[in-house]
Amino acid sequence: MPEREPEIIADPVSGFGIPLSWIRSSPDPGALEKVLSGRWTILSSGQLLKRGLTTGTVASAAAKGAVISLLRPTESLVVMTPAGIPVMLPVRAENGHCTARKDGGDHQSDVTAGLEICAWARPSEETLLFAGEGIGNIGAGGLCDQIGRPAISPSAREQIMLAISEGCEEAGIEHVQVEIYVPRGEEIARKTLNPRLGITGGISILGSTGFVEPWNEHLIGERAEELKGAKRVVVSTGRTGLKFSRILFPDHEAVLMGSQLNRLEFAPDQESILCGLPALILKWAWPEILRNTGYNTVAEMVEREPGHENIALGLRRAKERLPHTRIVLLHRDGRILREAL
Known part of the structure; x- marks a missing residue:
């Protein structure tokens, strides 16, 4: 018997699982070839977006x-x-x-x-x-x-x-x-x-x-909607976080959201995780985190003083914004810096 066509293909760059129904809905007859080339990603509507x-x-x-x-x-x-x-x-x-x-x-x-x-x-x-x-x-x-x-x-x-x-x-x-x-x-x-x-x-x-991911309002909006229907999902702010999220949480669907954390909204019954390097997550949760610290960047604070009280306070504020979500801050080598369950 011929092998059945898989219903999901992996994006060769991000690893994101793309339903074949999205490919079929595209008006571009070369949609599958473009997606598999890595130069293009696709929305659930079938719209193709080119990576830089x-x-x-x-x-x-x-x-x-x-x-x-x-x-x-x-x-x-x-x-x-x-x-x-x-x-x-x-x-x-x-x-x-x-x-x-x-x-x-x-x-x-x-x-x-x-x-x-x-x-x-x-x-x-x-x-x-x-x-x-x-x-x-x-x-x-x-x-x-x-x-x-x-x-x-x-x-x-x-x-x-x-x-x-x-x-x-x-x-x-x-x-x-x-x-x-x-x-x-x-x-x-x-x-x-x-x-x-x-x-x-x-x-x-x-x-x-x-x-470079083709972030625009359509893609970000669609990804945010897709997250609402996922039972187990881990969201990352960047490529480093995405890579280690797949290792740390292999049973979760890993999605890259970049800096658009204000779009995140999870239900209490979802197993949701926000995982990534501290800078974007902590600055999103507490924009004034560096005030009066003497540090120019969150990355510098984490490297020189990983036990700084502002890191813990920023993590608590992130948890307040996403009360149903586990939040995991990573070192650049993938070790967990801190987390809030």
């Missing part, structure tokens, strides 16, 4: 293009994302220099959409990566690297180094030095959270999956 690309993915393309252009000019190339999905990007690359442009997808508020990220490459005795103009420096604890280091997350750095390695293989070069820079990085960074997080001088190069 992270600064890490675009920087990887710029680095790889710069290396390949030491051999020949190139106008497009493929880079691997941390999610394990290859993506093709248009680039302008020749004579060791490459420019790639950031695709914001269907994200209504991605201030880095359209931003150019560039790279220079030259042969060297060892392979090295440098951060140039427009890439921020870390000035506070609890962020993606040590204080004083460029604001390049470990996953983005690994992605870039893989792209450089692939570029070297294609160009027949053993080692290169690559410098990545962002011409308008410092200007754009003023429109981001970086100044408040303690990152100075430019943007961050980030991306745990390589993709």
Whole structure:
């Protein structure tokens, strides 16, 4: 007998279970192929929304293009994302220099959409990566690297180094030095959270999956409605929380809601969990949590003083806002910092 078609498919980026009925309701005949590519997500109405690309993915393309252009000019190339999905990007690359442009997808508020990220490459005795103009420096604890280091997350750095390695293989070069820079990085960074997080001088190069979720009012509203019907659900504010939520609570449906915590509403009979890094959760519960503490960020407070009384008070306030929900605050390595049952 032929195998039955599964009623749910997993989104290859988020892992979210997508009912096939959503695919069938889409007016786009290529909806299934688009969703499985990872570049698109879908609403229950059948509407497709395009994911953007992270600064890490675009920087990887710029680095790889710069290396390949030491051999020949190139106008497009493929880079691997941390999610394990290859993506093709248009680039302008020749004579060791490459420019790639950031695709914001269907994200209504991605201030880095359209931003150019560039790279220079030259042969060297060892392979090295440098951060140039427009890439921020870390000035506070609890962020993606040590204080004083460029604001390049470990996953983005690994992605870039893989792209450089692939570029070297294609160009027949053993080692290169690559410098990545962002011409308008410092200007754009003023429109981001970086100044408040303690990152100075430019943007961050980030991306745990390589993709930017296409958050808009339709998607957020639909996800909030879907949560109401779930018997067991764990909601996360970001990718780190989502990853560890699936490990810690494997019998719950894991959903990424970003910063839209005001949309959350759970019934007493739901087994609901809010799980993630402390910053968004505590700032949502208590916007003035840092007042008179001497800390610039919640992440810095957690790193230097995890027993600070404001963390406990912020957690209690979060529980007051979601009285039927278990709230779990995580360290970046997945250990539970604190929780309210």
